[in-house]
Amino acid sequence: MTGATTPASPRSDMVRNRRLLLAAATTAFAERGTDVSMGEIAQRAGVAKGTVFRHFASKDDLLAAIMLQVLDQLLDAAERLGSADDAGEALREFMTVGVETLAADRAFCEAIGRPSLQHAEVRDAIGRLCGVVETLTARAREQGAIRDDITGTDIVLLLGGIHQTAEPLLAAQPQAWRRYLALAFDGLSAAGARTLPHPPPGRLDLGDSPSAPAE
Template sequence: MSTTDQGPEFERPLRADAARNRELILQTARKCFAERGITVTLNDIAHEAGVGVGTVYRRFADKDSLIEALLATKFEAMNAAAARAADEADPREALRVYLMGVFEFRARDRALADAIVRAGKARPSIVHERDRLELQVTEIIRRASEAGVVRAGFSYRDLPMLTTMLGAVADATRDTDKDAWRRYAHVLIDGVIPPVDTDAMIGTPLGREALERAMQPAS
């Protein structure tokens, strides 16, 4: 079978310039998808990276193959965040750290939800990373449940909806107050982990003009 038939994962080691181009394309794609979502095209990525469209297609046959290459890094990062949270001795703090971490991932990355959905159809190594994440986070939730600090019935399966809710706020307010999502992240976290003492909400509400801009439908 020829190298071309075998596809990018089975190619001979890349020349230094080709390797640099591949990394540039991946970094640019990560930025574009995070900022604009999954509708970004390979042509958009080539333009943003300052390379020819042919250079992108030589490294990635289509957008799906590029997205799959990025999936691995997303799940590695989320697994690392879960491992850091699990190191917290206090079960309440462990869950709080993870929830805030995954909310921050979503606030920065519009394409996170799509990546998680796509993981189920990705190559086995990515499915393994997805399943490892579920096991890690389920254990964090179990510890919090046994300690009696998490709302009864809360499950790992609730996280996609919570991150979707938080993501909607982050996307709507990104151009007016890039940290506005943090105020509402704390509301969601308090809903999952009822606080012992009721603290004031962090930050301040958006002003009238900023709120009106944030509430306008996306064009």
């Protein structure tokens, strides 16, 4: 099993294994949620169980790594779209990419609000994402594409909500989320609407914080 034809340097093997593992785990978690066992991921990646733990000290770490992957994709998208001329269209495009990403990843949703979020890195990435999206959102606001009282964090949160709305339909109608994305966007751009009742969320602070300020 180790007798590969081209061992290359040990370093490169490790890199390759890490890539295999992330790929396998991404697929597995996306398909079947966070309950997939480490054993199965090892198998799918074609490595031994011990190797999984050499790369990711715990299942939680692996989950965090995968969430980071997804978050990075989203971050990239948001950054890429940050300079588009039509900020409203850019925002819509970002949300499309975002919901599409979630729709393909069952674990991501499950994992939100779980111990993985106690990983500082994940929290940071979410924070950063909210920041970049805030830029996007601000421009859309200024261009009048969306109403005044919407923040970047709102947008990020909506990704999960839109996905969740369509989730029960996805098995039968994989594109159903488009319907609810359009609906949400209509809400976002509702011109003369009354101001939203609850204040906008600040930077997302997730995790166990038992210091929940409530209201």
